[in-house]
Amino acid sequence: MLDKLLNRLLPIVCFVCxxxxxxxxxxxxxxxxxxxxxxxxxxxxxxxTKEAGSAGGILYQILGTLILGFGTTIFVSPLAYGxxxxxxxxxxxxxxxxxxxxxxxxxxxxxxxxxGIFGFFLFVKFLGWxxxxxxxxxxxxxxxxxxxxxxxxxRIKEIPSLHKEAAYAMGFNGEKVAWSVIxxxxxxxxxxGLFLGLAxxxxxxxxxxxxxxxFAGATLPTGVSQSPVLSLPYHLFVLAQDSYNPQAxxxxxxxxxxxxxxxxxxxxxxxxxxxxxxxxxxxxx
Amino acid sequence: xxxxxxxxxRNVSVFAKKKQLLSPVxxxxxxxxxxxxxxxxxxxxxxxxxxINRLTDLQPELRVEGEIWYRNKNILSPRTNVENIRKKIxxxxxxxxxxxxxxxKNVLFGIxxxxxxxxxxxxxxxxxxLREAALWDEVKDRLKDRAHxxxxxxxxxxxxxxxxxxxxxxxxxxxxxxxxxxxxxxxxENLFVSLKKAHTLILVTHDKSQTEGICDSCIxxxxxNGVGKMNEIQAACGTSCEEPTLTLxxxxxxx
Numbered sequence: 383m384l385d386k387l388l389n390r391l392l393p394i395v396c397f398v399c400x401x402x403x404x405x406x407x408x409x410x411x412x413x414x415x416x417x418x419x420x421x422x423x424x425x426x427x428x429x430x431t432k433e434a435g436s437a438g439g440i441l442y443q444i445l446g447t448l449i450l451g452f453g454t455t456i457f458v459s460p461l462a463y464g465x466x467x468x469x470x471x472x473x474x475x476x477x478x479x480x481x482x483x484x485x486x487x488x489x490x491x492x493x494x495x496x497x498g499i500f501g502f503f504l505f506v507k508f509l510g511w512x513x514x515x516x517x518x519x520x521x522x523x524x525x526x527x528x529x530x531x532x533x534x535x536x537r538i539k540e541i542p543s544l545h546k547e548a549a550y551a552m553g554f555n556g557e558k559v560a561w562s563v564i565x566x567x568x569x570x571x572x573x574x575g576l577f578l579g580l581a582x583x584x585x586x587x588x589x590x591x592x593x594x595x596x597f598a599g600a601t602l603p604t605g606v607s608q609s610p611v612l613s614l615p616y617h618l619f620v621l622a623q624d625s626y627n628p629q630a631x632x633x634x635x636x637x638x639x640x641x642x643x644x645x646x647x648x649x650x651x652x653x654x655x656x657x658x659x660x661x662x663x664x665x666x667x
Numbered sequence: 668x669x670x671x672x673x674x675x676x677r678n679v680s681v682f683a684k685k686k687q688l689l690s691p692v693x694x695x696x697x698x699x700x701x702x703x704x705x706x707x708x709x710x711x712x713x714x715x716x717x718x719i720n721r722l723t724d725l726q727p728e729l730r731v732e733g734e735i736w737y738r739n740k741n742i743l744s745p746r747t748n749v750e751n752i753r754k755k756i757x758x759x760x761x762x763x764x765x766x767x768x769x770x771x772k773n774v775l776f777g778i779x780x781x782x783x784x785x786x787x788x789x790x791x792x793x794x795x796x797l798r799e800a801a802l803w804d805e806v807k808d809r810l811k812d813r814a815h816x817x818x819x820x821x822x823x824x825x826x827x828x829x830x831x832x833x834x835x836x837x838x839x840x841x842x843x844x845x846x847x848x849x850x851x852x853x854x855x856e857n858l859f860v861s862l863k864k865a866h867t868l869i870l871v872t873h874d875k876s877q878t879e880g881i882c883d884s885c886i887x888x889x890x891x892n893g894v895g896k897m898n899e900i901q902a903a904c905g906t907s908c909e910e911p912t913l914t915l916x917x918x919x920x921x922x
Binding site: 474544545546547548549550551552553554555558561562563566567 | 722749753754781829833
Protein backbone atom coordinates (compact mmCIF):
# COMPACT_ATOMS: atom_id res chain seq x y z
CA MET A 383 0.00 0.00 0.00
CA LEU A 384 2.71 2.43 1.05
CA ASP A 385 4.87 1.19 -1.82
CA LYS A 386 2.13 1.99 -4.29
CA LEU A 387 1.62 5.43 -2.85
CA LEU A 388 5.37 6.15 -3.01
CA ASN A 389 5.51 4.92 -6.60
CA ARG A 390 2.69 7.25 -7.55
CA LEU A 391 4.27 10.17 -5.71
CA LEU A 392 7.72 9.80 -7.26
CA PRO A 393 6.99 11.28 -10.70
CA ILE A 394 4.96 14.09 -9.11
CA VAL A 395 7.76 15.02 -6.70
CA CYS A 396 10.28 14.88 -9.54
CA PHE A 397 8.11 17.10 -11.67
CA VAL A 398 7.64 19.66 -8.87
CA CYS A 399 11.39 19.75 -8.18
CA UNK A 400 12.19 20.24 -11.86
CA UNK A 401 9.62 23.00 -12.09
CA UNK A 402 11.05 24.74 -8.99
CA UNK A 403 14.58 24.60 -10.42
CA UNK A 404 13.37 25.98 -13.69
CA UNK A 405 11.34 28.77 -12.04
CA UNK A 406 14.26 29.72 -9.83
CA UNK A 407 16.59 30.10 -12.80
CA UNK A 408 14.04 31.97 -14.89
CA UNK A 409 13.16 34.09 -11.85
CA UNK A 410 16.74 35.14 -11.17
CA UNK A 411 17.42 35.93 -14.81
CA UNK A 412 14.21 37.89 -15.35
CA UNK A 413 14.70 39.83 -12.12
CA UNK A 414 18.24 40.84 -13.11
CA UNK A 415 16.89 41.66 -16.54
CA UNK A 416 14.09 43.86 -15.22
CA UNK A 417 16.40 45.73 -12.85
CA UNK A 418 19.40 46.09 -15.11
CA UNK A 419 18.04 46.36 -18.62
CA UNK A 420 17.42 50.11 -18.43
CA UNK A 421 21.13 50.64 -17.70
CA UNK A 422 22.26 48.89 -20.88
CA UNK A 423 23.37 50.99 -23.79
CA UNK A 424 26.35 51.16 -26.09
CA UNK A 425 27.66 54.01 -23.98
CA UNK A 426 27.35 51.88 -20.82
CA UNK A 427 29.44 49.14 -22.41
CA UNK A 428 32.04 51.40 -23.96
CA UNK A 429 32.87 54.10 -21.38
CA UNK A 430 34.72 54.00 -18.07
CA THR A 431 32.93 54.32 -14.73
CA LYS A 432 32.36 57.82 -13.32
CA GLU A 433 31.24 59.12 -9.95
CA ALA A 434 31.78 55.87 -8.07
CA GLY A 435 29.47 53.92 -10.31
CA SER A 436 26.49 56.22 -10.48
CA ALA A 437 27.46 57.48 -13.91
CA GLY A 438 29.47 56.29 -16.90
CA GLY A 439 29.80 52.71 -18.00
CA ILE A 440 31.67 49.50 -17.22
CA LEU A 441 34.24 49.29 -20.03
CA TYR A 442 37.21 48.48 -17.81
CA GLN A 443 35.19 46.07 -15.68
CA ILE A 444 34.38 44.09 -18.83
CA LEU A 445 37.98 44.25 -20.06
CA GLY A 446 39.28 43.36 -16.59
CA THR A 447 37.01 40.31 -16.44
CA LEU A 448 38.16 39.22 -19.90
CA ILE A 449 41.81 39.70 -18.84
CA LEU A 450 41.21 37.53 -15.78
CA GLY A 451 39.60 34.94 -18.06
CA PHE A 452 42.64 35.08 -20.33
CA GLY A 453 44.99 34.59 -17.36
CA THR A 454 42.84 31.70 -16.18
CA THR A 455 43.02 30.02 -19.60
CA ILE A 456 46.80 30.34 -19.76
CA PHE A 457 47.29 28.70 -16.40
CA VAL A 458 44.50 26.18 -16.32
CA SER A 459 45.26 24.66 -19.74
CA PRO A 460 48.68 23.12 -19.04
CA LEU A 461 47.74 22.28 -15.44
CA ALA A 462 44.55 20.47 -16.43
CA TYR A 463 46.10 18.66 -19.40
CA GLY A 464 49.13 17.62 -17.40
CA UNK A 465 46.99 16.31 -14.57
CA UNK A 466 44.59 14.50 -16.90
CA UNK A 467 47.41 12.89 -18.91
CA UNK A 468 49.20 11.65 -15.80
CA UNK A 469 45.92 10.36 -14.36
CA UNK A 470 44.40 8.73 -17.42
CA UNK A 471 47.33 7.92 -19.64
CA UNK A 472 50.69 7.65 -17.93
CA UNK A 473 49.53 5.99 -14.69
CA UNK A 474 48.37 2.48 -15.45
CA UNK A 475 46.15 1.85 -12.46
CA UNK A 476 46.14 1.57 -8.73
CA UNK A 477 46.35 3.67 -5.62
CA UNK A 478 48.02 6.76 -7.03
CA UNK A 479 45.38 7.10 -9.70
CA UNK A 480 42.56 6.84 -7.15
CA UNK A 481 44.33 9.36 -4.95
CA UNK A 482 44.53 11.78 -7.87
CA UNK A 483 40.78 11.38 -8.49
CA UNK A 484 39.97 12.05 -4.85
CA UNK A 485 42.20 15.11 -4.88
CA UNK A 486 40.69 16.72 -7.96
CA UNK A 487 37.13 16.14 -6.73
CA UNK A 488 38.03 17.60 -3.32
CA UNK A 489 39.51 20.64 -5.01
CA UNK A 490 36.17 21.14 -6.71
CA UNK A 491 34.49 21.40 -3.33
CA UNK A 492 37.07 23.79 -1.95
CA UNK A 493 35.59 27.08 -0.66
CA UNK A 494 36.81 29.77 -3.05
CA UNK A 495 37.52 32.27 -0.24
CA UNK A 496 40.32 29.92 0.87
CA UNK A 497 41.98 30.39 -2.51
CA GLY A 498 41.60 34.13 -1.94
CA ILE A 499 43.30 34.07 1.47
CA PHE A 500 46.01 31.72 0.23
CA GLY A 501 46.63 33.99 -2.76
CA PHE A 502 46.72 37.03 -0.55
CA PHE A 503 49.55 35.60 1.55
CA LEU A 504 51.43 34.08 -1.38
CA PHE A 505 51.18 36.71 -4.11
CA VAL A 506 50.32 39.95 -2.37
CA LYS A 507 52.47 39.54 0.76
CA PHE A 508 55.15 36.93 0.16
CA LEU A 509 55.95 37.66 -3.48
CA GLY A 510 55.17 41.33 -3.02
CA TRP A 511 53.08 41.62 -6.16
CA UNK A 512 50.42 43.71 -4.47
CA UNK A 513 47.17 43.27 -6.33
CA UNK A 514 47.78 41.79 -9.73
CA UNK A 515 45.67 40.45 -12.59
CA UNK A 516 48.18 37.58 -12.88
CA UNK A 517 47.53 36.45 -9.30
CA UNK A 518 43.81 36.55 -10.11
CA UNK A 519 44.34 34.45 -13.23
CA UNK A 520 46.33 31.85 -11.30
CA UNK A 521 43.76 31.62 -8.47
CA UNK A 522 40.82 31.42 -10.88
CA UNK A 523 42.74 28.71 -12.74
CA UNK A 524 42.67 26.72 -9.49
CA UNK A 525 38.93 27.33 -9.20
CA UNK A 526 38.28 26.04 -12.72
CA UNK A 527 40.96 23.32 -12.66
CA UNK A 528 38.66 20.45 -11.55
CA UNK A 529 36.03 21.23 -14.21
CA UNK A 530 38.57 21.33 -17.04
CA UNK A 531 40.55 18.32 -15.77
CA UNK A 532 37.52 16.08 -15.30
CA UNK A 533 36.21 17.00 -18.76
CA UNK A 534 39.55 15.98 -20.33
CA UNK A 535 39.72 12.78 -18.25
CA UNK A 536 36.22 11.77 -19.34
CA ARG A 537 37.13 12.31 -22.98
CA ILE A 538 40.39 10.36 -22.68
CA LYS A 539 38.39 7.42 -21.29
CA GLU A 540 36.35 7.38 -24.51
CA ILE A 541 39.36 7.05 -26.82
CA PRO A 542 39.29 3.50 -28.27
CA SER A 543 42.13 1.47 -26.72
CA LEU A 544 42.81 0.06 -30.20
CA HIS A 545 43.97 3.53 -31.29
CA LYS A 546 46.57 3.52 -28.54
CA GLU A 547 47.62 -0.06 -29.29
CA ALA A 548 47.97 0.68 -33.00
CA ALA A 549 50.14 3.70 -32.23
CA TYR A 550 52.39 1.71 -29.88
CA ALA A 551 52.56 -1.07 -32.48
CA MET A 552 54.12 1.39 -34.95
CA GLY A 553 56.95 1.99 -32.50
CA PHE A 554 55.60 5.13 -30.82
CA ASN A 555 56.78 5.76 -27.29
CA GLY A 556 54.39 7.02 -24.61
CA GLU A 557 55.08 10.68 -25.39
CA LYS A 558 54.39 10.21 -29.09
CA VAL A 559 51.13 8.39 -28.32
CA ALA A 560 50.13 11.26 -26.04
CA TRP A 561 50.86 13.90 -28.72
CA SER A 562 49.39 12.02 -31.67
CA VAL A 563 46.44 10.13 -30.19
CA ILE A 564 45.50 11.24 -26.69
CA UNK A 565 45.77 15.03 -26.95
CA UNK A 566 44.14 15.52 -30.37
CA UNK A 567 41.30 13.16 -29.53
CA UNK A 568 40.57 14.78 -26.17
CA UNK A 569 40.56 18.41 -27.37
CA UNK A 570 36.76 18.44 -27.51
CA UNK A 571 36.65 17.61 -23.80
CA UNK A 572 39.22 20.29 -23.10
CA UNK A 573 37.21 23.02 -24.83
CA UNK A 574 33.95 21.95 -23.19
CA GLY A 575 35.64 21.96 -19.79
CA LEU A 576 37.46 25.21 -20.44
CA PHE A 577 34.32 27.14 -21.37
CA LEU A 578 32.36 25.73 -18.44
CA GLY A 579 35.29 26.31 -16.09
CA LEU A 580 35.72 29.89 -17.31
CA ALA A 581 32.00 30.49 -16.94
CA UNK A 582 32.34 29.57 -13.29
CA UNK A 583 35.68 31.31 -12.70
CA UNK A 584 34.84 34.75 -14.04
CA UNK A 585 31.77 34.95 -11.83
CA UNK A 586 33.86 34.35 -8.69
CA UNK A 587 34.50 37.26 -6.36
CA UNK A 588 36.19 35.69 -3.34
CA UNK A 589 39.49 34.58 -4.94
CA UNK A 590 40.14 37.98 -6.54
CA UNK A 591 38.83 40.15 -3.73
CA UNK A 592 42.16 40.67 -1.95
CA UNK A 593 44.46 39.65 -4.75
CA UNK A 594 43.58 41.02 -8.15
CA UNK A 595 40.77 43.51 -8.33
CA UNK A 596 39.93 47.01 -7.15
CA PHE A 597 36.79 49.08 -7.37
CA ALA A 598 38.23 52.13 -9.08
CA GLY A 599 41.42 53.63 -10.41
CA ALA A 600 42.66 50.83 -12.62
CA THR A 601 42.57 50.62 -16.39
CA LEU A 602 44.64 48.10 -18.32
CA PRO A 603 47.51 46.34 -16.54
CA THR A 604 51.02 47.26 -17.66
CA GLY A 605 53.01 44.65 -15.77
CA VAL A 606 52.67 42.03 -13.07
CA SER A 607 53.14 43.68 -9.70
CA GLN A 608 50.82 46.50 -8.61
CA SER A 609 48.65 45.82 -11.66
CA PRO A 610 45.10 45.27 -10.52
CA VAL A 611 42.14 45.19 -12.86
CA LEU A 612 38.53 46.22 -12.41
CA SER A 613 36.08 43.34 -12.67
CA LEU A 614 32.36 42.82 -13.06
CA PRO A 615 31.69 40.68 -9.96
CA TYR A 616 33.60 43.01 -7.65
CA HIS A 617 31.97 46.09 -9.18
CA LEU A 618 28.61 44.52 -8.50
CA PHE A 619 29.67 43.53 -4.97
CA VAL A 620 30.59 47.11 -4.05
CA LEU A 621 27.65 48.81 -5.71
CA ALA A 622 25.16 46.41 -4.16
CA GLN A 623 26.62 46.96 -0.68
CA ASP A 624 27.41 50.59 -0.47
CA SER A 625 25.21 52.52 -2.75
CA TYR A 626 22.25 54.58 -1.68
CA ASN A 627 22.10 56.11 -5.11
CA PRO A 628 19.36 54.44 -7.19
CA GLN A 629 21.22 55.08 -10.48
CA ALA A 630 24.34 53.39 -9.14
CA UNK A 631 22.25 50.40 -8.13
CA UNK A 632 20.68 50.21 -11.59
CA UNK A 633 24.17 50.32 -13.07
CA UNK A 634 25.11 47.50 -10.72
CA UNK A 635 22.24 45.40 -12.06
CA UNK A 636 23.37 46.32 -15.56
CA UNK A 637 26.84 44.99 -14.75
CA UNK A 638 25.20 41.82 -13.39
CA UNK A 639 23.32 41.41 -16.65
CA UNK A 640 26.52 41.77 -18.68
CA UNK A 641 28.24 39.22 -16.43
CA UNK A 642 25.39 36.75 -16.93
CA UNK A 643 25.60 37.43 -20.66
CA UNK A 644 29.32 36.55 -20.74
CA UNK A 645 28.79 33.42 -18.62
CA UNK A 646 25.93 32.22 -20.85
CA UNK A 647 27.97 32.88 -23.96
CA UNK A 648 30.76 30.69 -22.58
CA UNK A 649 28.30 27.94 -21.65
CA UNK A 650 26.83 28.03 -25.14
CA UNK A 651 30.30 27.93 -26.65
CA UNK A 652 30.83 24.71 -24.69
CA UNK A 653 27.86 23.13 -26.50
CA UNK A 654 29.34 22.92 -30.02
CA UNK A 655 32.59 21.60 -28.55
CA UNK A 656 30.57 18.82 -26.95
CA UNK A 657 28.62 18.19 -30.14
CA UNK A 658 31.87 17.72 -32.09
CA UNK A 659 32.99 15.19 -29.50
CA UNK A 660 29.77 13.23 -29.90
CA UNK A 661 30.04 13.37 -33.68
CA UNK A 662 33.58 12.03 -33.52
CA UNK A 663 32.60 9.26 -31.14
CA UNK A 664 29.85 8.24 -33.56
CA UNK A 665 32.24 8.18 -36.48
CA UNK A 666 34.63 5.94 -34.64
CA UNK A 667 32.05 3.23 -34.24
CA UNK B 668 70.36 -20.19 -35.92
CA UNK B 669 69.69 -21.27 -39.46
CA UNK B 670 70.28 -18.49 -41.98
CA UNK B 671 67.00 -19.23 -43.64
CA UNK B 672 65.02 -18.39 -40.55
CA UNK B 673 63.89 -14.83 -39.98
CA UNK B 674 62.24 -15.19 -36.65
CA UNK B 675 62.48 -18.03 -34.20
CA UNK B 676 60.32 -18.66 -31.13
CA ARG B 677 61.92 -20.82 -28.43
CA ASN B 678 59.71 -22.12 -25.61
CA VAL B 679 57.54 -19.02 -25.49
CA SER B 680 54.85 -19.32 -22.85
CA VAL B 681 52.43 -16.77 -21.45
CA PHE B 682 51.11 -16.35 -17.92
CA ALA B 683 48.44 -14.06 -16.53
CA LYS B 684 49.71 -13.52 -12.99
CA LYS B 685 50.19 -17.15 -11.89
CA LYS B 686 47.80 -18.80 -14.31
CA GLN B 687 49.35 -20.24 -17.43
CA LEU B 688 47.58 -19.19 -20.64
CA LEU B 689 49.82 -20.78 -23.20
CA SER B 690 52.13 -23.81 -22.95
CA PRO B 691 55.64 -23.38 -24.37
CA VAL B 692 55.62 -22.79 -28.10
CA UNK B 693 58.59 -23.16 -30.47
CA UNK B 694 58.62 -22.56 -34.18
CA UNK B 695 60.58 -20.80 -36.92
CA UNK B 696 59.34 -18.41 -39.55
CA UNK B 697 61.03 -18.37 -42.93
CA UNK B 698 61.33 -15.04 -44.76
CA UNK B 699 58.93 -14.10 -47.55
CA UNK B 700 56.24 -16.53 -46.48
CA UNK B 701 52.81 -16.32 -44.90
CA UNK B 702 52.82 -18.23 -41.66
CA UNK B 703 49.49 -18.87 -40.02
CA UNK B 704 48.53 -19.45 -36.40
CA UNK B 705 45.20 -21.26 -36.23
CA UNK B 706 42.86 -22.39 -33.52
CA UNK B 707 39.70 -21.66 -31.55
CA UNK B 708 39.19 -18.18 -30.12
CA UNK B 709 40.63 -17.57 -26.68
CA UNK B 710 43.37 -20.15 -27.11
CA UNK B 711 46.10 -17.49 -27.03
CA UNK B 712 47.00 -17.00 -30.70
CA UNK B 713 46.58 -13.23 -30.60
CA UNK B 714 48.47 -12.99 -27.34
CA UNK B 715 51.32 -14.99 -28.86
CA UNK B 716 51.29 -12.64 -31.86
CA UNK B 717 51.55 -9.66 -29.51
CA UNK B 718 54.58 -11.25 -27.84
CA ILE B 719 56.44 -10.92 -31.14
CA ASN B 720 56.23 -7.11 -31.14
CA ARG B 721 56.14 -6.92 -27.33
CA LEU B 722 52.68 -5.34 -27.39
CA THR B 723 52.07 -7.59 -24.39
CA ASP B 724 54.05 -4.95 -22.47
CA LEU B 725 50.86 -2.87 -22.49
CA GLN B 726 49.18 -5.47 -20.28
CA PRO B 727 51.27 -5.51 -17.11
CA GLU B 728 49.37 -8.54 -15.81
CA LEU B 729 50.86 -10.69 -18.58
CA ARG B 730 54.21 -12.38 -18.17
CA VAL B 731 56.00 -13.85 -21.17
CA GLU B 732 58.75 -16.46 -20.84
CA GLY B 733 61.09 -17.94 -23.42
CA GLU B 734 63.00 -16.39 -26.28
CA ILE B 735 62.06 -14.85 -29.61
CA TRP B 736 65.11 -14.46 -31.85
CA TYR B 737 65.09 -11.93 -34.64
CA ARG B 738 68.29 -10.74 -36.33
CA ASN B 739 70.47 -12.11 -33.54
CA LYS B 740 68.51 -10.34 -30.86
CA ASN B 741 66.15 -11.78 -28.32
CA ILE B 742 63.03 -9.63 -28.60
CA LEU B 743 61.89 -10.68 -25.14
CA SER B 744 65.09 -9.50 -23.48
CA PRO B 745 64.48 -6.49 -21.23
CA ARG B 746 67.41 -4.73 -22.93
CA THR B 747 65.77 -4.80 -26.35
CA ASN B 748 64.71 -1.42 -27.72
CA VAL B 749 60.99 -2.09 -28.14
CA GLU B 750 60.38 0.95 -30.34
CA ASN B 751 62.98 -0.19 -32.89
CA ILE B 752 61.55 -3.71 -32.94
CA ARG B 753 58.03 -2.38 -33.55
CA LYS B 754 59.26 -0.26 -36.45
CA LYS B 755 60.47 -3.45 -38.14
CA ILE B 756 57.50 -5.59 -37.10
CA UNK B 757 54.24 -3.93 -38.09
CA UNK B 758 50.82 -5.04 -36.94
CA UNK B 759 47.33 -5.05 -38.43
CA UNK B 760 44.40 -5.55 -36.07
CA UNK B 761 41.07 -7.32 -36.29
CA UNK B 762 39.11 -4.07 -36.61
CA UNK B 763 40.40 -1.33 -38.91
CA UNK B 764 42.09 1.48 -36.99
CA UNK B 765 41.18 4.85 -38.47
CA UNK B 766 42.41 8.03 -36.83
CA UNK B 767 40.36 11.21 -37.17
CA UNK B 768 41.45 13.07 -40.29
CA UNK B 769 42.09 12.50 -43.98
CA UNK B 770 43.15 9.38 -45.85
CA UNK B 771 46.56 10.95 -46.43
CA LYS B 772 46.96 11.78 -42.76
CA ASN B 773 46.13 8.19 -41.85
CA VAL B 774 48.71 6.68 -44.20
CA LEU B 775 51.45 9.02 -42.98
CA PHE B 776 50.39 8.84 -39.32
CA GLY B 777 53.25 6.57 -38.29
CA ILE B 778 56.05 7.62 -40.62
CA UNK B 779 55.47 11.31 -39.88
CA UNK B 780 56.39 10.70 -36.26
CA UNK B 781 58.85 7.84 -36.62
CA UNK B 782 60.87 9.27 -39.51
CA UNK B 783 60.12 13.00 -39.80
CA UNK B 784 63.44 13.50 -41.60
CA UNK B 785 61.97 11.76 -44.66
CA UNK B 786 59.43 14.53 -45.10
CA UNK B 787 60.30 15.23 -48.72
CA UNK B 788 59.65 11.58 -49.60
CA UNK B 789 56.17 11.57 -48.03
CA UNK B 790 54.23 12.01 -51.30
CA UNK B 791 56.12 9.08 -52.79
CA UNK B 792 55.68 6.95 -49.65
CA UNK B 793 51.98 7.81 -49.62
CA UNK B 794 51.44 6.61 -53.17
CA UNK B 795 53.64 3.54 -52.82
CA UNK B 796 51.96 2.39 -49.60
CA LEU B 797 48.48 2.86 -51.00
CA ARG B 798 49.46 1.02 -54.19
CA GLU B 799 50.95 -1.83 -52.17
CA ALA B 800 47.73 -1.98 -50.12
CA ALA B 801 45.69 -2.13 -53.36
CA LEU B 802 43.83 1.04 -52.43
CA TRP B 803 45.51 3.69 -54.61
CA ASP B 804 43.12 3.51 -57.56
CA GLU B 805 40.09 3.87 -55.30
CA VAL B 806 41.32 6.88 -53.32
CA LYS B 807 43.90 8.71 -55.45
CA ASP B 808 41.47 11.54 -56.26
CA ARG B 809 40.31 12.06 -52.70
CA LEU B 810 43.37 11.77 -50.51
CA LYS B 811 42.27 14.78 -48.48
CA ASP B 812 38.81 13.32 -47.77
CA ARG B 813 37.96 12.08 -44.32
CA ALA B 814 39.04 8.49 -43.89
CA HIS B 815 35.89 7.66 -41.94
CA UNK B 816 33.89 7.88 -45.17
CA UNK B 817 35.56 4.74 -46.58
CA UNK B 818 33.93 1.30 -46.49
CA UNK B 819 35.07 -1.21 -43.86
CA UNK B 820 37.12 -3.16 -46.40
CA UNK B 821 38.81 0.02 -47.60
CA UNK B 822 39.44 1.07 -44.01
CA UNK B 823 41.24 -2.19 -43.34
CA UNK B 824 43.40 -1.73 -46.45
CA UNK B 825 44.10 1.83 -45.27
CA UNK B 826 45.24 0.41 -41.91
CA UNK B 827 47.55 -1.92 -43.86
CA UNK B 828 48.86 1.01 -45.94
CA UNK B 829 49.74 2.89 -42.75
CA UNK B 830 51.77 -0.09 -41.54
CA UNK B 831 53.43 -0.49 -44.97
CA UNK B 832 54.49 3.17 -44.97
CA UNK B 833 56.93 2.31 -42.19
CA UNK B 834 58.56 -0.37 -44.43
CA UNK B 835 58.36 -3.19 -41.88
CA UNK B 836 60.17 -6.45 -42.51
CA UNK B 837 57.53 -8.52 -40.76
CA UNK B 838 53.80 -7.86 -40.59
CA UNK B 839 51.69 -9.39 -37.85
CA UNK B 840 48.05 -9.87 -38.86
CA UNK B 841 45.55 -10.41 -36.06
CA UNK B 842 42.44 -11.87 -37.74
CA UNK B 843 42.50 -9.02 -40.25
CA UNK B 844 39.56 -10.22 -42.31
CA UNK B 845 37.18 -11.39 -39.61
CA UNK B 846 35.17 -8.15 -39.70
CA UNK B 847 34.92 -8.06 -43.51
CA UNK B 848 32.51 -9.26 -46.18
CA UNK B 849 33.64 -12.12 -48.50
CA UNK B 850 34.58 -9.82 -51.40
CA UNK B 851 36.78 -7.56 -49.26
CA UNK B 852 38.24 -10.67 -47.64
CA UNK B 853 39.24 -12.09 -51.02
CA UNK B 854 40.79 -8.77 -52.04
CA UNK B 855 42.83 -8.62 -48.85
CA GLU B 856 43.90 -12.26 -49.12
CA ASN B 857 45.24 -11.59 -52.61
CA LEU B 858 46.95 -8.54 -51.19
CA PHE B 859 48.75 -10.66 -48.59
CA VAL B 860 50.04 -13.02 -51.26
CA SER B 861 51.48 -10.06 -53.17
CA LEU B 862 52.96 -8.58 -49.98
CA LYS B 863 55.08 -11.62 -49.21
CA LYS B 864 57.45 -10.73 -52.04
CA ALA B 865 58.88 -7.99 -49.86
CA HIS B 866 57.63 -8.88 -46.39
CA THR B 867 57.10 -11.81 -44.09
CA LEU B 868 53.58 -12.24 -42.76
CA ILE B 869 52.37 -13.96 -39.62
CA LEU B 870 48.62 -14.39 -39.72
CA VAL B 871 46.28 -15.28 -36.88
CA THR B 872 43.04 -16.75 -38.16
CA HIS B 873 40.39 -19.30 -37.32
CA ASP B 874 39.42 -19.74 -40.93
CA LYS B 875 40.88 -23.01 -42.19
CA SER B 876 40.16 -22.23 -45.82
CA GLN B 877 42.11 -18.98 -45.49
CA THR B 878 45.08 -20.88 -44.15
CA GLU B 879 44.87 -23.47 -46.90
CA GLY B 880 44.38 -20.83 -49.56
CA ILE B 881 47.18 -18.44 -48.91
CA CYS B 882 49.55 -19.66 -46.20
CA ASP B 883 52.87 -21.39 -46.68
CA SER B 884 53.05 -22.96 -43.26
CA CYS B 885 50.74 -23.19 -40.31
CA ILE B 886 50.59 -23.98 -36.64
CA UNK B 887 47.45 -25.18 -34.95
CA UNK B 888 46.54 -24.45 -31.35
CA UNK B 889 44.19 -26.46 -29.19
CA UNK B 890 43.08 -26.57 -25.58
CA UNK B 891 44.68 -28.88 -23.08
CA ASN B 892 43.43 -28.70 -19.49
CA GLY B 893 42.33 -25.11 -20.01
CA VAL B 894 45.72 -24.02 -21.32
CA GLY B 895 46.43 -23.16 -24.95
CA LYS B 896 48.84 -25.57 -26.58
CA MET B 897 50.61 -25.75 -29.90
CA ASN B 898 49.53 -28.79 -31.90
CA GLU B 899 51.91 -29.52 -34.74
CA ILE B 900 53.73 -27.87 -37.55
CA GLN B 901 52.15 -28.49 -40.90
CA ALA B 902 54.73 -27.27 -43.34
CA ALA B 903 53.71 -26.05 -46.74
CA CYS B 904 49.98 -26.38 -46.25
CA GLY B 905 49.19 -23.89 -49.01
CA THR B 906 49.09 -24.40 -52.71
CA SER B 907 50.83 -21.10 -53.29
CA CYS B 908 53.94 -22.20 -51.42
CA GLU B 909 57.09 -21.37 -53.26
CA GLU B 910 60.67 -22.13 -52.45
CA PRO B 911 61.48 -19.44 -49.89
CA THR B 912 64.27 -17.11 -50.89
CA LEU B 913 67.43 -17.27 -48.87
CA THR B 914 68.20 -13.58 -48.66
CA LEU B 915 66.54 -11.26 -46.21
CA UNK B 916 64.85 -8.20 -47.60
CA UNK B 917 67.95 -6.17 -48.47
CA UNK B 918 66.58 -2.64 -48.37
CA UNK B 919 66.06 -2.66 -44.61
CA UNK B 920 68.51 -1.02 -42.30
CA UNK B 921 69.75 -3.09 -39.42
CA UNK B 922 68.26 -2.50 -36.00
